[in-house]
Amino acid sequence: TLDLIGQLYHHEAQGRQRQLTDQALLSFRATQAKPVVDAFFACLQRSLREQVLLPTNPFSKAAHYALEREAALRVFLEYPNLPLDTNHLEREIRAIAMGRKA
DSSP states (O other), X not given: OHHHHHHHHHXXXXXXXXXXXXXXXXXXXXXXXXXXXXXXXXXXXXXXXXXXXXXXXXXXXXXXXXXXXXXXXXXXGTOTTSOSOOHHHHHHHHHHHHHHHO
């Protein structure tokens, strides 16, 4: 699954480097990212179905978490202006929270 996540970030970087129009980026994501996203969720479902790990294992918990939010995690495939993740927002929030603790 980590390889699949790496592939998603690789494809997203390629799309940014190409400076695609919104429609071209959506097409690019449909052909490049969507199959990886499909494989990612299939892998998570298979891991849970086959009970490879105990339910208390952190990976099992993460798989459940991701599968419960699958629709939300796929939204970037439909909207070209949405990034793959929210890391940039989390960095901003962290800076504010760290300032409060000081």
